Amino acid sequence: MTKLKKCAQCNSYTLKNKCSKCKKEPKDAHYKFIKIRNAPNSK
Numbered sequence: 609m610t611k612l613k614k615c616a617q618c619n620s621y622t623l624k625n626k627c628s629k630c631k632k633e634p635k636d637a638h639y640k641f642i643k644i645r646n647a648p649n650s651k
């Protein structure tokens with residue numbers, strides 16, 4: 609599966625190993641998926 613990553617530099621999400629905006633290496637944002645799925649608005 610594809611991992612969602614988040615760039616700590618510009619707060620943008622990416623599926624690649626480099627941020628498309630600032631070319632920084634993004635951090636793993638997998639935990640964000642859990643938060644989003646458990647959010648009340650996602651029903």
Ligand SMILES: [Zn+2]
Nearest residue numbers: 615618627630
């Ligand atoms: Zn970035």
